[in-house]
Amino acid sequence: MSALMQTYARLPVTFSHGEGVYLYDTDGRRYMDGISGIAVNGLGHAHPAVTAAIRTQADKLIHSSNLYRIAAQEALGSALTQVAGMDNCFFGNSGAEANEAAIKLARLYGHARGIRKPAIVVLEGAFHGRTLATLSATGNRKIQAGFEPLVAGFVRAPRNDIEALRQIAAKNPDVVAFLAEPIQGECGVQVLDQQYLEAARAICNKEDWLFMLDEVQTGNGRTGTYFAYQGLDLVPDVVTTAKGLGNGVPIGACLARGPAAQVFSTGHHGSTFGGNPLACAAGLAVVNSIAQDGLCANAAAMGQLIADTLRSACTGAKHVCAIRGRGLMLGIELHKDCGELVPRAMDAGFLINVAGGNTIRLLPPLVINEAEARELADAVAELIHNFD
Numbered sequence: 001m002s003a004l005m006q007t008y009a010r011l012p013v014t015f016s017h018g019e020g021v022y023l024y025d026t027d028g029r030r031y032m033d034g035i036s037g038i039a040v041n042g043l044g045h046a047h048p049a050v051t052a053a054i055r056t057q058a059d060k061l062i063h064s065s066n067l068y069r070i071a072a073q074e075a076l077g078s079a080l081t082q083v084a085g086m087d088n089c090f091f092g093n094s095g096a097e098a099n100e101a102a103i104k105l106a107r108l109y110g111h112a113r114g115i116r117k118p119a120i121v122v123l124e125g126a127f128h129g130r131t132l133a134t135l136s137a138t139g140n141r142k143i144q145a146g147f148e149p150l151v152a153g154f155v156r157a158p159r160n161d162i163e164a165l166r167q168i169a170a171k172n173p174d175v176v177a178f179l180a181e182p183i184q185g186e187c188g189v190q191v192l193d194q195q196y197l198e199a200a201r202a203i204c205n206k207e208d209w210l211f212m213l214d215e216v217q218t219g220n221g222r223t224g225t226y227f228a229y230q231g232l233d234l235v236p237d238v239v240t241t242a243k244g245l246g247n248g249v250p251i252g253a254c255l256a257r258g259p260a261a262q263v264f265s266t267g268h269h270g271s272t273f274g275g276n277p278l279a280c281a282a283g284l285a286v287v288n289s290i291a292q293d294g295l296c297a298n299a300a301a302m303g304q305l306i307a308d309t310l311r312s313a314c315t316g317a318k319h320v321c322a323i324r325g326r327g328l329m330l331g332i333e334l335h336k337d338c339g340e341l342v343p344r345a346m347d348a349g350f351l352i353n354v355a356g357g358n359t360i361r362l363l364p365p366l367v368i369n370e371a372e373a374r375e376l377a378d379a380v381a382e383l384i385h386n387f388d
Ligand SMILES: *Cc1c(COP(=O)(O)O)cnc(C)c1O
Pocket: 093, 094, 095, 096, 097, 099, 127, 128, 129, 130, 181, 185, 186, 214, 215, 216, 217, 218, 242, 243
């Protein structure tokens, strides 16, 4: 019997090390990583700048606590808010914690305006995490079932439906914020329309709601710009991120701008580990490397190459319904459930993922080169052609 709680159905493989876009299992077999530990290892595995930053910091100081000033946290805070165009940020240890901070911030913003039961608009198909508040915000019954009572204060809206949002605004004076992922990852790479997001931003302006984006998965270069909203010419009031920020060292952030940046004051929120020197040193190496190595542009170009290759290889393939996404966040929707493609891909030496049951999700490292991108796309095309 395993000593671990059975919360995951794990594939029967253990990786011992990695380099760039490759992972090696304990038998020495090499796999191309098309999933990056779920959008975490954007710089690939064993990236020298991240390894060096962790080593140097670990030699000096791993943790001191937020009772004191933390140089690495201030440096990362400054680099991240600058690249995001935001005013300030709070560091936690995960995506769920980043969203908890955003949810608390929105509620406090509402209370300050005299709204006693502030509500946040969230979307069908959304994924915001597994803590009680974030699973309540999540638009997937499977994730909520058995954990009732859910946290109150969320209003569900269908995605890409501007009229539904207008109706919520007309009927619900308690709403204080809108929270959405620019591209919904967990439910199968569902892209929100630019028009919809622009309309949501306009409604937020008109109603005095905070426009909050969950960029836990889409952030840190994944979609071809540092944050997805930067490719959409939109500016949120609050943005959360995590996954790719530490390249594997746990860290999450909630960034805010304008009035939202003034909501939290001393004692409102906290975290023992959040923003510790080790995690922030890793985060700073990630933010700097993404800029120095031109990884946003590479993600955009390689994502285009993979999508184009798949589109031409799969024209007429009877299973393919749609190829969606932006940059290196791609979904290939098939007309039936395709979870069995994951072990088949592994047999062929490729790590892929299936989201929403019927959608192959690709999230390869941002450092992937042209030859590797072609190889990944060809392998996925072959899996689809052989799938019946
Ligand atoms: C993964 C994810 C989360 C949760 O992040 P954790 O680090 O697992 O808590 C939240 N939102 C989105 C969009 C995610 O993809």
